[in-house]
Amino acid sequence: MDWLYILMPIAGVKIFWPGLIILGIGVGVIGGFFGMGGAWMVTPGLNILGFPMAFAIGTDIAHMAGKSLISTMRHGKFGNVDYKLGCIMIIGTVAGFEIGAQMIMWLERIGIVGPVVRWMYLVLLALIAWMVFHDVAVKRRKEREAVAAGKEVDKLATGIEWHKTFHKIKIPPMVHLKVAGIYCSAWLPITVSFFTGWLAGILGIGGGLIRMPALIYLVGCPTHVAVGTDLFEVMISGLYGAASYTFKGRVELVAAIVMLVGAAMGAQVGSVATKYIKGYGIRIAFGLAVVGCLISVLLKLIPTYFPATYQVTDVMATVLILGLVAAMSVYITVKMVQGAKQEIAAKKGRV
Amino acid sequence: MKSVVQKVVLVLTTLWLSAPYAFAAGGGDVAPIVIVADSRKLTGVMAWWANLYNESHVYFTVLTVILIPVIGVLFGVLADIVMHFVGIDLKSRDLAEH
Numbered sequence: 001m002d003w004l005y006i007l008m009p010i011a012g013v014k015i016f017w018p019g020l021i022i023l024g025i026g027v028g029v030i031g032g033f034f035g036m037g038g039a040w041m042v043t044p045g046l047n048i049l050g051f052p053m054a055f056a057i058g059t060d061i062a063h064m065a066g067k068s069l070i071s072t073m074r075h076g077k078f079g080n081v082d083y084k085l086g087c088i089m090i091i092g093t094v095a096g097f098e099i100g101a102q103m104i105m106w107l108e109r110i111g112i113v114g115p116v117v118r119w120m121y122l123v124l125l126a127l128i129a130w131m132v133f134h135d136v137a138v139k140r141r142k143e144r145e146a147v148a149a150g151k152e153v154d155k156l157a158t159g160i161e162w163h164k165t166f167h168k169i170k171i172p173p174m175v176h177l178k179v180a181g182i183y184c185s186a187w188l189p190i191t192v193s194f195f196t197g198w199l200a201g202i203l204g205i206g207g208g209l210i211r212m213p214a215l216i217y218l219v220g221c222p223t224h225v226a227v228g229t230d231l232f233e234v235m236i237s238g239l240y241g242a243a244s245y246t247f248k249g250r251v252e253l254v255a256a257i258v259m260l261v262g263a264a265m266g267a268q269v270g271s272v273a274t275k276y277i278k279g280y281g282i283r284i285a286f287g288l289a290v291v292g293c294l295i296s297v298l299l300k301l302i303p304t305y306f307p308a309t310y311q312v313t314d315v316m317a318t319v320l321i322l323g324l325v326a327a328m329s330v331y332i333t334v335k336m337v338q339g340a341k342q343e344i345a346a347k348k349g350r351v
Numbered sequence: 352m353k354s355v356v357q358k359v360v361l362v363l364t365t366l367w368l369s370a371p372y373a374f375a376a377g378g379g380d381v382a383p384i385v386i387v388a389d390s391r392k393l394t395g396v397m398a399w400w401a402n403l404y405n406e407s408h409v410y411f412t413v414l415t416v417i418l419i420p421v422i423g424v425l426f427g428v429l430a431d432i433v434m435h436f437v438g439i440d441l442k443s444r445d446l447a448e449h
Contacts, residue, residue, distance in 0.1 A: 009401035010388045062415065066423025073427065078444040224444070242419055246412040249404070253415050254397070257422055264426035272434060275444045344438045 028266025035227030036208025058250030065238030080228030092193030100201020132287030163220025223279030276339025
């Protein structure tokens, strides 16, 4: 069974390549569907396959760039990418990321980087999960009230409407973001992207996990446009990250390419699946993914206070993440196949 | 204008150099860099690739940055062709809701 293993030329480790393709397909489907790179899922997966941590992070970023590119192209054709918004947000993302990176080095110097990062991550994930499910609960309450009052349920209604308050801030220059259907101060997306970039820099993640809900709840993008625009951002930061990591010898391109074979196709499946699932369906699934991520971070935090539990919690966190990747990607693929079947049947019915 | 350009270059260079530390923060310690790849056990394309890395990190980086999007698009287009062949509409989305 030697042919199932490839010797990685830079890292010098032998890797089970079908595992890379399977991991690539899984995170490709999820990334294309939710609009994120999925570093929190890929890094432990690569680690299990035998990659040293430094290579796992770099290789993940490199494959993320290719995967996000193809997802952005697909979402772009569906009209889900607001390129103007994406370009404006790059300014804030880069500046915020730089400050976050500097803060990480400062925290490293004073020796508290690990606990600070993990606790921040935990609080943030809890906040995102609360936001998503609170939004869903508010929307359902509005629908119930509308039905009780005998009014028609507004299909475009949302639960949380914080963005409406932010849109009232009229600090020039004002921008009209046609695809997202937003007219607001340019400072709103710049501030939001600065904040999300700063958090991404501090937490050591690509940022999609934070940016996607921020685009929905703070900037006011429709869910599908938030997914597409976020992928555009992930693509830019992924390419930049790929170049940076490769230059420092932390990318195993062979592994990234093998993963990309699965991820590029998986990303198409995930992107096309957004055609068949309503915005709130995506939000709920995203909320569940965030809860899974939160539990895995919590499991990794336990050994800090109870060192004896390290082995158990580490295995549990890994099983949880990989189980989540499998369950989510199967769910999205099934939904995509069901939707495609209906679409094809409807087409045939029209002919 | 020249000083602004210098500042931008400085910020970008710092960001470039600090990215691995920031990205590694959530995942664990930063492992030592592989300065020279061991190409003795490798043959063909793999040996060439490892040698390119050993000779110039710059060329290696440039090639990586070119290859990643190209391969992504290649396999993405392949998936496109398959889905188009199946009969899925890949150009429009009917669902319009928040």
